[in-house]
Amino acid sequence: MPTLHFAYPSWICALACACGSLFFSPQSAAIDNDGLPSLGAASTSVSNEEYRLGRAWLRQFRAQAPQWQDPIVNDYLQSLIARLAPHSQINGLRITTVMVDNGSLNAFAVPGGVVGINSGLFAFAEDEGAFVSVLAHELGHLSQRHYARGSARAAQTQLPAMAAMLAGMLIAASGGGDAGIAAAMGSQAALIQDQLSYSRLFEQEADNIGLQAMADAGYDPDAMVRMFAAMQRMARLQGDTPPEFLLTHPVTDNRLSAAQDRAAQLNVADAYTSNTLYDMMRARALLSIYSNTPQQAASRLAQEGAEQAAQDYLAALIAARNSQIDSALAQLDRLASEHPDFAMLPASAASVALEAGQYDAAIQRSQRLLRLMPQYLPAQLILAEAQLQRDPQAAYQLLNDITSQHPDNPQGFNLLAEAAGRSGHDSWGHLARAEHLQLTGRVDRGIRQLSIARDAAERENDQQALARIERRREDFIDYREALEDFN
Numbered sequence: 001m002p003t004l005h006f007a008y009p010s011w012i013c014a015l016a017c018a019c020g021s022l023f024f025s026p027q028s029a030a031i032d033n034d035g036l037p038s039l040g041a042a043s044t045s046v047s048n049e050e051y052r053l054g055r056a057w058l059r060q061f062r063a064q065a066p067q068w069q070d071p072i073v074n075d076y077l078q079s080l081i082a083r084l085a086p087h088s089q090i091n092g093l094r095i096t097t098v099m100v101d102n103g104s105l106n107a108f109a110v111p112g113g114v115v116g117i118n119s120g121l122f123a124f125a126e127d128e129g130a131f132v133s134v135l136a137h138e139l140g141h142l143s144q145r146h147y148a149r150g151s152a153r154a155a156q157t158q159l160p161a162m163a164a165m166l167a168g169m170l171i172a173a174s175g176g177g178d179a180g181i182a183a184a185m186g187s188q189a190a191l192i193q194d195q196l197s198y199s200r201l202f203e204q205e206a207d208n209i210g211l212q213a214m215a216d217a218g219y220d221p222d223a224m225v226r227m228f229a230a231m232q233r234m235a236r237l238q239g240d241t242p243p244e245f246l247l248t249h250p251v252t253d254n255r256l257s258a259a260q261d262r263a264a265q266l267n268v269a270d271a272y273t274s275n276t277l278y279d280m281m282r283a284r285a286l287l288s289i290y291s292n293t294p295q296q297a298a299s300r301l302a303q304e305g306a307e308q309a310a311q312d313y314l315a316a317l318i319a320a321r322n323s324q325i326d327s328a329l330a331q332l333d334r335l336a337s338e339h340p341d342f343a344m345l346p347a348s349a350a351s352v353a354l355e356a357g358q359y360d361a362a363i364q365r366s367q368r369l370l371r372l373m374p375q376y377l378p379a380q381l382i383l384a385e386a387q388l389q390r391d392p393q394a395a396y397q398l399l400n401d402i403t404s405q406h407p408d409n410p411q412g413f414n415l416l417a418e419a420a421g422r423s424g425h426d427s428w429g430h431l432a433r434a435e436h437l438q439l440t441g442r443v444d445r446g447i448r449q450l451s452i453a454r455d456a457a458e459r460e461n462d463q464q465a466l467a468r469i470e471r472r473r474e475d476f477i478d479y480r481e482a483l484e485d486f487n
Helices: 009-017 048-064 071-087 119-124 128-144 146-150 155-176 178-185 189-196 199-217 222-237 244-248 253-264 275-289 294-303 308-321 325-338 344-355 359-372 377-387 392-405 410-422 426-439 443-460 463-486
Strands: 096-100 107-110 114-118
Touching (some): 048 426, 048 463, 128 199, 128 275, 199 222, 199 253, 222 253, 275 308, 275 344, 294 308, 308 325, 308 344, 325 344, 344 359, 359 377, 377 392, 410 426, 426 463
Antiparallel strands (some): 107 114
C-alpha cells in the first residue's frame, strides 16, 4: 500500500480523544464491567455552551477546510453511523457528518455531534469493516466525554481550553500545521497535560466501546484489529518519524493485543457487511484523490483486490469524465440491474446525465429512483438541480422540503436560493442565501443578507417571511457570538 502523508491528523485525532468527546448522551455512563477500564463516571449532561462551540467550530471548518462534496458517499457515511450509533451509548444525539478533500488518513469527532472523515480514510481502509472500526472508535470517544473527564481543572476552565484547541485545529486543518499546534497547545499546556495522563486509558475505553458497538451492529470486531495492525505497519515503515496521527494515537503491541483479546470474546449479532458497496464508495474516493490521473485510481482499486463490480463502476465514472456518456450510462444500468439494492447506482447514472446536460434524462432517472426511495437525499438533490433547468417552481418546492429535513446541509440551501430566485420568491431566496452563508462560516455576510431578505419581504408584503427572517436574525447573532470564541 502506498504511504499516505498526514497533513494534520495528530490534531484531529487528538481532539477526537480530547475536545471531540465533549458531546455526551444523558443515558451514557462509564463502563466498569466485563473488565473494561473505568475512568470515573462521565458527566450526565452537556452544556449548551459546549454544543454552541462545537457547532461554531463546524461553521469555521466549512469556511476554511477543503470540503469533499459527494452526497452519495456522505449518505453512505451517515448510514454507517446510524447503524453504529444505537450501540455506541450516544442515543438521542443527532450526528452531522463532514467530509474533507484530503488524501491523508484521518477521522475526527467534535462537540455538537460532528463526525468527519478525510477521503484518505477510504484509501487506507481496504474493506468496510476496517473503515467502520475507525468510526466506531470515534463514537466511543464521543460517548464518554473523554476531554471533560480527563481534565482536573475547574469546569469554568474547560470551555476556554476547548475553544483554544478547536481554534488551533482549524488553523491546522487549513494548512497552518505547526501554527495550529502552537495556537491550541500554548496557553492550555497544563490542562492538556492533565488529560494526557489518561489518554492511553481513554484509547482503550474507546476501543472497547467501538468493538462492542461493531459486534452489536453486525460487524466483525476483528476488523478493528486488522486496522490497528495496518497502522502499526505504517508506523514501522516510517522509522523514527512516524505520522503525527500515530504519535498521539500510538498502536502499541499492548493495545493491539488488548483489542485482539476483546474481539475474541464478542459474538457478532446478525452479521452484516457489504464490501461490494464499500468498494464502490472507495472507488469514488480514489477518483477524488486521483482526480488528475483517474487511471491511477483504477489501477490501485484493482491491485488492492476490489470486487469486479466496483472496478466496473469506477470504469463507468471514468468513461463519463471522458465524455463517453452513453457507454457510462449503459454500464451503470447493467450494474444497477445486477445490484438492485444499491440505490447509489441509479443515482450515479442520474448524476452522470445531469453533468452531461441531459436534464430530462436526469429528471426521469431520479424520479424513478425516488418512487422506490422517496427520502434518498442524493437523488433528491440531483432531481432538484435538474429541475432548475426545466421547472424552477418544482425545484423550489422540492428544495423547501429538502432543507426542512436537512437544515444543516449547505448544498440544499445553495440550490434553494437559486430556485427561489428563478421562480419569483425573492425574499425566501435571500433568506436561503443567508442560511447558506451562516452554515459555511460567513455569519456576518449572512446577517447582511437577512437585511436584504427583509427589504424584499416588505416589498412583497410577505408577513410569514418577515417573521421567519426576524427569528433567524436572533439565531444568527447568537452564532456570531459563538464564533468570537475562536478569535
